[in-house]
Amino acid sequence: xxxxxxxxxxxxxxxxxxxxxRCSSQSGHNTVSWYQQALGQGPQFIxxxxxxxxxxxxxxxxxxxxxxxxxxxSELNVNALELDDSALYLCASRTGTGVGYGYTFGSGTxxxxx
Amino acid sequence: xxxxxxxxxxxxxxxxxxxxxNCSYSVGISALHWLQQHPGGGIVSLFMLSSGKKKHGRLIAxxxxxxxxxxxxxxxxxxxxxxVYICAVRVGADGLTFGKGTHLIIQP
Numbered sequence: 001x002x003x004x005x006x007x008x009x010x011x012x013x014x015x016x017x018x019x020x021x022r023c024s025s026q027s028g029h030n031t032v033s034w035y036q037q038a039l040g041q042g043p044q045f046i047x048x049x050x051x052x053x054x055x056x057x058x059x060x061x062x063x064x065x066x067x068x069x070x071x072x073x074s075e076l077n078v079n080a081l082e083l084d085d086s087a088l089y090l091c092a093s094r095t096g097t098g099v100g101y102g103y104t105f106g107s108g109t110x111x112x113x114x
Numbered sequence: 115x116x117x118x119x120x121x122x123x124x125x126x127x128x129x130x131x132x133x134x135x136n137c138s139y140s141v142g143i144s145a146l147h148w149l150q151q152h153p154g155g156g157i158v159s160l161f162m163l164s165s166g167k168k169k170h171g172r173l174i175a176x177x178x179x180x181x182x183x184x185x186x187x188x189x190x191x192x193x194x195x196x197x198v199y200i201c202a203v204r205v206g207a208d209g210l211t212f213g214k215g216t217h218l219i220i221q222p
Contacts, residue, residue, distance in 0.1 A: 033209040037155075042118075042200055042212035056208045088155050092210075103147065103210070105157035 004029075004093050006106035013113050018079045021109045023091035025072040029104070030095065032074045034066060037088040037108070049074060078111075086113045120201050120213035128221055133188040135216045137201030140182065147210065148175050148186045149200040157200070160186070191220045 005024040013019050025032055031050045035043035045058035049068035063079040072093070078085055088110050092103040117140045127133055137146070148160040161168050161175040163184065168175050172191075177184040188195055196219050202210040 035209070035212075040214075042202075042214045043210075045209035045211065048209045058209065090155075090157060092157075102159050102162045105149070105159065107154065107156035110155065 004091060004104050004106040006089075006091055006109050008109060009107070010110045011112070013081050013111065015081055015083060015113055017081050018077065019081060019111065021076045021078075021089050021091075021111070023074045023076070023093070023106055025074065025091075025093035026104060027072055028095050029072055029093035032068055032072075032091055032093045033103075034074075034076045035090045035092065036060075036085075037090060039087070043088075043090055046076065081113045083113050086111060118201055118203055118211055118213040120199075120216050122216060123214065124217045124219075126219045126221065127191055129192060131191050131220075133191050133195070133218065133220075135186045135199050135201075135218070137184045137186070137213055138182060139184075139201075139203045139211075141205060143182075143203040143205055145204045146177055146184050147202040147204070148184070149202060151198040151200055151215065160199075188218075193220045193222050196220050 007022045033048040034046040037043040046060050046064055047054055047066055048056035052068045065077045068074040088108045090108045092105045094103050119138045121136045146163045150158045150160055163177040172189045174187040198215040198217050200215040201213040204210050
């Protein structure tokens with residue numbers, strides 16, 4: 001299987017709710033990172049997982065959490081949703097953590113919090 | 115904190131023009147990426163650079179590590195090149211730090 005698939009593509013949630021976003025990476029891509037992109041801004045790094053362990057985190061509160069599974073899929077969970085969490089959430093995966101490995105991006109999940 | 119600055123923020127040009135988009139960053143990096151994002155949100159990786167220059171079709175990317183600067187060039191631009199071009203850098207093994215992007219419009 002090629003490419004990175006994210007689901008759902010669009011989602012509307014109410015403030016205070018919890019949400020789970022999913023990413024299915026290419027076979028062999030054991031590193032996945034998640035990004036939040038607010039309207040008109042560049043993406044911001046949320047966290048990165050390597051072989052099912054978090055190995056890097058940006059400036060996001062603990063209510064943003066994640067999981068990575070052995071089948072190269074991963075999840076981003078956000079608890080206690082706030083209006084400012086409305087954004088496009090992107091996942092990107094690659095093989096390994098070394099400098100020579102490029103990223104493959106998913107098309108994103110657009111989350112709207114009302 | 116690593117800052118990534120892109121210029122220009124917006125660029126409108128005529129078909130056939132030579133396009134240059136610039137990216138500057140503030141700390142040492144392990145790699146620099148040029149990405150293309152279309153209105154639907156999907157991001158395509160164009161180049162990954164750690165030194166020198168790379169070329170793919172009409173696209174050329176260069177990086178000067180000493181000056182902490184990279185450029186993306188588009189030769190013989192075409193309306194289908196219209197997109198947001200984003201520079202992103204990687205420090206060590208961490209995730210990417212992105213610039214805000216350059217919104218490019220190529221008019222026929």
